[in-house]
Every structure is written in structure tokens, then in C-alpha cells.
Amino acid sequence: MKQPAFTRRSSPLLAVIAASITVCAFLVAAAGTQGATFPGTNGRIVFSSNRDGGYEIYSMSSNGTDLRQLTDNDDSVHDIEPALSPDGRTVAFASTRDGNYEIYTMSAVDGSNQTRSTQSGSVDRSPAWYPDGTHLAEVRGSGDASEIYRIEVGNAYFGEIRLTDDSAGVGQDDDSPSVTPDGTKVLWERNIGTSGGTDQEIFSMDALTGGSKANLTNNAGADYSRPSISPDGARFAWTSSRSGSAEIMTADVADGGNISVFTDDADLAAPAGFYPAYSPDGTKIIFGSYYNDGTGVGPSIYRANLNGTGLTRLTATGASISGPFGANSDWGPATTELLTVAKSGTGDGSITATTTAGSTPSFTSSSFLTDTEVTLSATASAGSAFLGWSGSGCSSSASDCTLTMDAAKSVTATFDVPATMRLTAKPRASTRSKVATFRFAPTAGAAGSTFCQIDARPEGLCTTPKTYRKLKPGRHTFRVHAVLFGLEGPTTTFRWRVR
Secondary structure: OOOOOOOOOOOHHHHHHHHHOOOOOOOOOEOOOOOOOOOOOEEEEEEEEOOOOOEEEEEEOOOOOOOEEOOOOOOOOEEEEEEEOOOOOEEEEEEOOOOOOEEEEEEOOOOOOOEEOOOOOOOEEEEEEOOOOOEEEEEEOOHHHOEEEEEEOOEOOOOOEEOOOOOOOOOOEEEEEEEOOOOOEEEEEEEOOOOOOOOEEEEEEEOOOOOOOEEOOOOOOOEEEEEEEOOOOOEEEEEEOOOOOOEEEEEEOOOOOOOEEOOOOOOOOOOOEEEEEEOOOOOEEEEEEOOOOOOOOOOEEEEEEOOOOOOEEOOOOOOOOOOOOOOOEEEEEOOEEEEEEEEEOOOOEEEEEEEOOEEEOOOOEEEEEOOOEEEEEEEEOOOOEEEEEEEOOOOOOOOEEEEEOOOOEEEEEEEEOEOOEEEEEOOOOEEOOOOEEEEEEEOOOEOEEEEEEEOOOOOEEOOOOEEEOOOOOEEEEEEEEEEEOOEEOOOEEEEEEEO
16 A cells, blocks of 8 residues: 655664564554543543554544444545544544645544645644644644644634744654643654654643743653643653663653653563553553564553553454554543433423433433433323423333433423313204204313213213214203323313203
């Protein structure tokens, strides 16, 4: 598969991998969660993989289940580097579908609304969200000419800010930005070696002006990959080869101090890894690893607690790792959808909402995690009957209705009382006619079924108009009432005399 034109120095780890790894597996890289409330609720993970031929964007639950393919293009197209918005509803990513790499956005739920955000004519890639959800940090250009920009989503060149500047021509490669949750700093990878050389470090700078640049790693070993920032903004994780192999390390965002090794290739419980991403609740990290656990699957995305315990493999496909920059992954906050229930009709009743977490009686509205199944149960009050559901996903007369909260939904439950029947036509109070015709209609309430009776004869189902013939002279009595789901409404009575 022909790759789009792009030039970037290879890290020491990637050089080793290119020479020694022949198995196929997808790439993962981190894009830190930005702007989420801390601690957040862990939502879905997005990543890029060529498991089906070309590089596409996928999402999965935080335990690796419920895989969804969000993009689907020709195998020659690369859709890579997904980053979830602060609210977890939108994915920004880079794609070659229109030629050069450009930044696109789409729905994180199903990949709909795929919209191009950049039109630079150059390479635009490696998006990272600002906490306002309307701006991105991105890489523009390639190789030594790559720079970090701040752009507006959907209007990339209105008020864009160039945050890095290699006007001195020293061959600095600026790549892989990430934004702190408070939106004040951008952390990124910079190659400060002379052109053709390699000395990758993690830097920080002012997120709005590009000022106050500081080298946070400042080490002879290669410090690279997108720095993932913890959701409280205190720590960042990155990949470093300073120990001789690729390991994930964490340090303080403020000054790069207090370094801790997250993975250690000498410890099989925490295999050597790269491209980390923090969980929204700040208790876990996902990362890529070539650790061989005996399954023969090859490189995969793993999840572990911050202390390296609880190692869990999330993917196992054997997809290729030979991407242009390496695909990456991001872990976003859980999204919620609002469910509102209204009541209509002349009757009354209550609604109970039930999920796997429990039941909520007297339910009116609440937000649920996206894709949660909610069962609504209607119970009529004494003297009322439940007629049915209407609205988003509920349209039946059954007392229970189950919804999947894949979007905001509004549902109405109708309760009614049996109607009082009003006579609209009847005989005169005294008449010689031996034929009597009655017309009737419901007032307040629901008619349901209507029953009629004359004199002492048995009552029976009837509709309007109801006619009786061959009446004998004397006094007669007509009665009509509605029955609604077994509830009897008041009886309307009329008496007259046949002379």
C-alpha cells in the first residue's frame, strides 16, 4: 500500500522494531483527555488500526468490547491519530482521503458527520483538543518544517496561532501536541538535534501564545510520543528510551520532575510500552506493547493501573505496525443522554425507570450513560388506566418499554379515566313512537368500550347511534357507560314514556 508523502525522523525504538518485528499488529499512540471534569467517568477508547486493510478509526468500550468501526475508506487512505473531544462526543482525526493529511471531525458514536476542518494545502495532522471543545492544537508541515498551531474547529484559519517557529532553520521537528485540562499549556515532542540528527524531548509552552517554552525531559535518551496529560493536570506520561528500551514514564507537568517509570521490560507484569493515554478518572493508563504473553497475538493495546498492576489486553488482532507516524489511541469521558418522561391524559399514574444499576420510582427525567438500556414501567393510579407510550422509541400499549439511550429521548405516557357519555340525541320525554334512537359521545376521559342497556334487558356492547324498535307503551329506561381496561365509567341514564 502506497503511503502519502511525509518525512519524519524515526525514533530509536521504531528503528529497532522495523528491523526485528515481523508480526503484524496495529499501532497505538496517546492523545490525552482534555477538559474533562476530574475525576471523570471512563468512557470509550478510540484508536487507529489497519486490521481490515487500510488505516481506519475504531472505538471500543473501556474493557475492549463493543468494537465499532467509525471510518471506512479505500485501503490507500489513512485515517489516523484520533482524539476525543472534552465531552467525548466528537472525534478529531487526520486523513489522506483528499490527498494530503488534513484534520477532520466526526461523531464518536457512529462516525457520522465527517467534516473537514483544515484546507492548508500542506500536511495537517496530530490533533489535540483544547478544553473549550472548539479549538485544536495540530501539527502543520512535515519533517524539519513541522510546527504546532492552534486552530478553530471548522474554521481553521480564522484567528489561527502559530505556537512554534523554526525560522532559524536549525531543523527542529515539532510534533504530537497535547493540551492541559485547564487549557494553559501545550506539551509536545520536539527534536532539538541538528538537521538529520535525533534528540527528541518533551517540551511545554503557553497554550495561547507559544511563549515560555521549557524542556521537561532534557535527557540524552529519546523522549517521544504524544505526551498524555493526567485529567487533574498534574502529571504527564510519555515514551522514553533512556533506559535502553522503550518504557513509559510519568513526571510533573510543572517542571518535568518527580519521574516515575510506569513500565519495565524486566517485569512481565508491566511490559515495555509506548504511546500512553490516561483514563478520564486518572486511575489507569492504556498503552501499546510488544509484550508476548504466550498467545502469539503480537503488539496490542493494554490497560493497567497507575502502579502497573491489573494488566489487561484490550485488543488482539495482529494488525500491521508499519504506519506513517504510528496510529494512536485516546480514552474519552463517558457521555450521557437525557431521558424525559411526560404524562398526558385525564388520568394519573407513576413511571419507574430501571437499569442494571437499579430502579428509580416516580421518574420524570434523568441523564444516563450513552447506550444504557432503560426500561420504563407505567403503573396507573386507582380509577385510571394506562393507555400507552408515544415518543422516542416507545410506541406501544404495553406497560413496559425498553429504550437504548443512544441519543437524548423524550417519551410520553398516557393515563386516562373512563369517559362520561353525553347523550347528543334522544327521544322526547313522552312520545307515541315505538322506535327510540340514541346518539352519545364521550366527554372527559377515554371511551374504551361502550355498553348500552334498555330497561331490564342485559347490557351489551354498543356504538352510536343505538336504536331500539317495537317498544311497548309504558315507561322505559336507557343506560350507557364506558369501560376502559376493566374500569367502569359513570352511567348516563335517560327515562321516557311511550304512549
